[in-house]
Amino acid sequence: MDLLNAFIALANYVLVPGIAYGSQLALGALGVTLVYGILRFSNFAHGDTMALGAMSAVLITWGFQSLGLSLGVLPTALLALPFAIIITIGLLLGTDKLVYSFYREKKAKPVIFVIVSLGVTFVYNGITRFIIGAEDQRFLDGERFIISARDFKEMTGLEEGLAIKTTQGLTVVTAVIVVAALFWFLNKTRSGKSMRAYSDNEDLALLSGINPERVVMITWIIVACLATTAGVLYGLDKSFKPFTYFQLLLPIFAAAIVGGLGSPIGAIAGGFVIAFSEVTITYAWKKVFGYLAPEGMAPDGLVQLLSTDYKFAVSFVILLIVLLFKPTGLFKGQSV
Amino acid sequence: MNETLKNTALFAIVALLIVLTGLAQSWNAALLIIAMGLISSIMALGVNLQWGFAGLFNVGIMGFVALGGLAAVLIGMPPTQGAWSAGGWGILTALLMGAATIILAVQVMKRMAKGWLRTLVVLVVLVAGFFIFRALLDPSVSAVEAVNPATTGYLGGLGLPVVIGWMVGGLLAAGAAWIIGKTALGLRSDYLAIATLGISEIIIAIMKNEEWLTRGVKNVTGLPRPMPDAIDLQNDPGFVERAANLGFDPTAASTLYIKIGYGLMFAAVLIILLVLAQLALNSPWGRMMRAIRDNETSARAMGKDVTFRHLQVFILGSAICGIAGAMMTTLDGQLIPTSYQPLRYTFLIWVMVIVGGSGNNLGAVLGGFLIWFLWVQVEVLGPGFMTWVTGALPDDSGLKEHLLDSVQHMRLLTMGVILLLVLRFSPRGLLPER
Numbered sequence: 001m002d003l004l005n006a007f008i009a010l011a012n013y014v015l016v017p018g019i020a021y022g023s024q025l026a027l028g029a030l031g032v033t034l035v036y037g038i039l040r041f042s043n044f045a046h047g048d049t050m051a052l053g054a055m056s057a058v059l060i061t062w063g064f065q066s067l068g069l070s071l072g073v074l075p076t077a078l079l080a081l082p083f084a085i086i087i088t089i090g091l092l093l094g095t096d097k098l099v100y101s102f103y104r105e106k107k108a109k110p111v112i113f114v115i116v117s118l119g120v121t122f123v124y125n126g127i128t129r130f131i132i133g134a135e136d137q138r139f140l141d142g143e144r145f146i147i148s149a150r151d152f153k154e155m156t157g158l159e160e161g162l163a164i165k166t167t168q169g170l171t172v173v174t175a176v177i178v179v180a181a182l183f184w185f186l187n188k189t190r191s192g193k194s195m196r197a198y199s200d201n202e203d204l205a206l207l208s209g210i211n212p213e214r215v216v217m218i219t220w221i222i223v224a225c226l227a228t229t230a231g232v233l234y235g236l237d238k239s240f241k242p243f244t245y246f247q248l249l250l251p252i253f254a255a256a257i258v259g260g261l262g263s264p265i266g267a268i269a270g271g272f273v274i275a276f277s278e279v280t281i282t283y284a285w286k287k288v289f290g291y292l293a294p295e296g297m298a299p300d301g302l303v304q305l306l307s308t309d310y311k312f313a314v315s316f317v318i319l320l321i322v323l324l325f326k327p328t329g330l331f332k333g334q335s336v
Numbered sequence: 337m338n339e340t341l342k343n344t345a346l347f348a349i350v351a352l353l354i355v356l357t358g359l360a361q362s363w364n365a366a367l368l369i370i371a372m373g374l375i376s377s378i379m380a381l382g383v384n385l386q387w388g389f390a391g392l393f394n395v396g397i398m399g400f401v402a403l404g405g406l407a408a409v410l411i412g413m414p415p416t417q418g419a420w421s422a423g424g425w426g427i428l429t430a431l432l433m434g435a436a437t438i439i440l441a442v443q444v445m446k447r448m449a450k451g452w453l454r455t456l457v458v459l460v461v462l463v464a465g466f467f468i469f470r471a472l473l474d475p476s477v478s479a480v481e482a483v484n485p486a487t488t489g490y491l492g493g494l495g496l497p498v499v500i501g502w503m504v505g506g507l508l509a510a511g512a513a514w515i516i517g518k519t520a521l522g523l524r525s526d527y528l529a530i531a532t533l534g535i536s537e538i539i540i541a542i543m544k545n546e547e548w549l550t551r552g553v554k555n556v557t558g559l560p561r562p563m564p565d566a567i568d569l570q571n572d573p574g575f576v577e578r579a580a581n582l583g584f585d586p587t588a589a590s591t592l593y594i595k596i597g598y599g600l601m602f603a604a605v606l607i608i609l610l611v612l613a614q615l616a617l618n619s620p621w622g623r624m625m626r627a628i629r630d631n632e633t634s635a636r637a638m639g640k641d642v643t644f645r646h647l648q649v650f651i652l653g654s655a656i657c658g659i660a661g662a663m664m665t666t667l668d669g670q671l672i673p674t675s676y677q678p679l680r681y682t683f684l685i686w687v688m689v690i691v692g693g694s695g696n697n698l699g700a701v702l703g704g705f706l707i708w709f710l711w712v713q714v715e716v717l718g719p720g721f722m723t724w725v726t727g728a729l730p731d732d733s734g735l736k737e738h739l740l741d742s743v744q745h746m747r748l749l750t751m752g753v754i755l756l757l758v759l760r761f762s763p764r765g766l767l768p769e770r
Contacts, residue, residue: 042526044395044533099756111393111525112759115686118395119755122683126749130742246678250537253530305466309545316534323519323527 006291008160012149013287018272018279020168020237023175026271027230028248029255030182030264031223037199037262038219039100041113046227046252048124051245052091053228054235055132057084058139065141073143075166081232088224095120096220104216121246128242137240142166160291167237178229179268182222186264191218199262247312251278254315258322260329269330274315282308339770343698346766350705357709361716364588367595369712374602375664377704380688381609381697382656388695388769389622390649391629393529396516398681399536400654402543402673403512404505404661409556409671411501413493419483419548424491426476427548430469437465480548490551499562502605502662509658512539513651521650522643528650536682543673550673557670563597566590598667605663606701609656613697625649626695657685679748684711687755693765702767707751714750718743 028050035043043049060080070076099120103112145151146169149161186192191214198205198215206212231245238244255274259266284302293299306313322329354373358366379397386392441461448454481489493501512535520531543550550556569575569590579589616622628635628642636642665671684707692703722743729736758765 042530044529099760102760109525111391111529114393114526114529115690116756116759118683118686119752119759122679122748122752123756124752125679126745126747126752129745130749133742134745247537250530250534253533257527257530307545309541310538312534312537312541316538319531319534320519323523323531327523327527 002159002291005158005160006288008158008162009287009291012160012162014276014279014283016162016164016168018276020165020171021279022272022275023171024230024234024237024271025248025251025255025275026268027175027178027226027233028252029259029267029271030179031226031230032252032256033259033262033264033267034219034223034226036256038195038215039104039113041110041117042253042261044114044117044249045095045120045124046223047245047247047249048121048128048242049088049092049224049227050231050234050248051128051242052124052231053084053088053224054231054240054245055128055242056087057081057228057232058132058137058235058240060084061139071142073166074170075140075142075236077139077232077236078170081229084232085225085228088228089221092220092224093217096216125242125246132242134242139240140167140236160287165237167233171233171237174229174233178226182226182264185222191215195219250312250319251275251315254319254322257319258329260331263329263331266329266331273330274318277318278311278314281305281314282311343702343767346702350702350709353709354705357713364591364595365712367592367599369709371595371598371602371667372664372712373705373708374599374606375660375667376685376688376708377701378602378606378609378660378663379657379685380692380700380704381606381613382653382660383685383689384653384692384694384697384700385613385616385656386650386653387689388697388700389617389625389629390646391525392521392646392650392653393525394532394650394653395529395678395682396532396534396536397657397685398676398678399532399539400509400512400657401661401664401681402536402539402676403508404502404658404663405665405671406543406550407505407508407658408498408501408559408662408665409550410493411496411504412498412560412666413556414495414560416480416483416488416490416492419480419488419491422483423476423479423548426472427480427491430472430476433465433472434469437461437469440465477546477548488551489554490548490556497562498560498662498666501666502659505658505662506655507658509661510651510655513654514647517647517650521646536678540673540676543671543676550671553674555670555672559666559669559671561594561669562601562666563594566594569593602663602667605659609659610697610701617697679751683755684708684751687751689765690755691758691765693767693769695769696765696767699765699767699769703765706766711747711751714747715744718746722746 028046031049032043032046035041035046057077057080060083061075061077064070064076064079069079071079099116100113103116143166146164146166147162149163152162153159184192186196194205194210195215195218197208198210198212202212205215234245234248251274255270256267257270258273259268259270282304284304286299286301286303289303290298354366354369357369379401382400383394383397386394441458444454444458444461448457480491483489516528516531516535520528544552546552547554566587570586575590575593576586579586582589584592624635624640625645627638628640628645632642688703688707689700690703691707692701693699719740722740726736726739
């Protein structure tokens, strides 16, 4: 029995990556849930919005790097983020004007919006690949670790190391700031309140003089901030590859639905539920059990429930369970 | 202009385009476009059944097509010597155990009274079942994958005629559709889209990773063909003589002969499915489906079981996609799990249905041929076009090089733009629903 080492191993391989991944999913799911709450459709283009936003950040980062600008220990991408957000805002507002507003005026059925958003997905995807290509791009610089496994071992004298990457720390800090700002905006400002009113009861909101076009515009702006931030953080933490963002769509949707579509708190909770299920089910528990088990009883196999290739299956199964038993999600979102 | 004339004219234009391809490029290319166009039309027919008849949005076409491909392999390939005795039966037992676990859990859910005890029992059944499943599965899988891994390392198929695999492909896809439909239908329409997106990703993940089933990324090649082999034809003196009489050399004649043969087989399947779909569309069942699509509430008030009907048509449409998937794998003669891309197998089919005219079976067929033709030709003509566009730029310009390199990604953009434009300006498509 070696509880301390077991806990460190658990933290290193499950808790830290789970929290970072959960924050990224939560930011993504917040975007999906806001679009759903205000515009009332599942936005299939969200993954590729993240990709486009992240791509803008990558290009701007490269520009800054060639100019010699940097943030020292922090990645230069942080400096590029505000500019990337502005580009994404322009893109989303332009898309809304050119594409979605037509169907809003016609009061088209939600499923038409979904198809249209699928079309937008591929246009975005095409633009991303056209500009930056389909390959992996690295844009991370600065210090790699807040604390590396070796330093941790030397500091504590423990057998197990705990590594925290700068990107993981950054992800969590940024996510907390963004979420706090979002909730402050939704709960305290006039625009935020009108957004919530519009989401709860469209007719009543219109009756009380809320301008729907303004609400929609603010929504897209917030969604652009969330999507770009999520995309950049994910790209920094893993790597930037256009296709992975399309694949992120499934866990993001799963997170939003688990939490309850349309509910911001639900989206955050859902993000962590999905992230931790994915990490715990695909993690090989051999090491942790090795420390916990009595001498000589350590497990032979990897004690891995499912290979990492099936991480999508985890979000999918959770999605199916929620749809079967509680379609409104954990936080009573809109299901019909 | 009357409708028959317009339909005939549109089909004639597509036929002309393909003939022009034959004259300008090669007849081989033209016949390949026809064969793939026929398969695409069948997929579009299946999606049209779901979307055009019933308004169901399926984003998982790729998954159903891939299941069809899997069925072609499982039926058509010869069984691997020694793999079944090494671990095949073990895998089968494990899969049966897995199925039994799920059935048991469902029965417990149904029979026991609601409460924490039921939740506990279900969880225990599922967890215990999962571990037994893995304990049975893993050793057998390693045993099967160890059987001559360079050339086989998988169970192989049943060695039956591959055409039977087409039907089995339909059945497999129907099974997957049933699972999805059961959970996601009856909820709001977006959920079906998300659930189908999920199942297609998972089907592809399984096909990429379960080597005992599909050889994973090592691909299954050399699928038996329902057509004679090109080499055999070239060695057949009778065939060579007939080819010579028509003025062909044996090699060209044999490939053309095989392509035409495939074309005729696929056309037969398409015609059967098209006739069935037309009969269904004009039957009381088809009218009921459209009534449900146009106004669910009133259809429900008339006593129609909307969720059940949706499930029915969703399964039928997916099965058709499965059949087409099996046909495509047969045509390719190989199964390449990594080649399944959502753009190519989900999105392109959607463009076909929307452009052709949703709700119109002939429209789906027209869209299938037209969009497939464009898809192939953009790839052929795109680089030339880009060279022409960038002609004014200096040769060493970085921009020119970049544009020439990324021309392959133009197809995504083009198809996305076509879909958005048609949805916006001509939402009823080329051949509108009557």
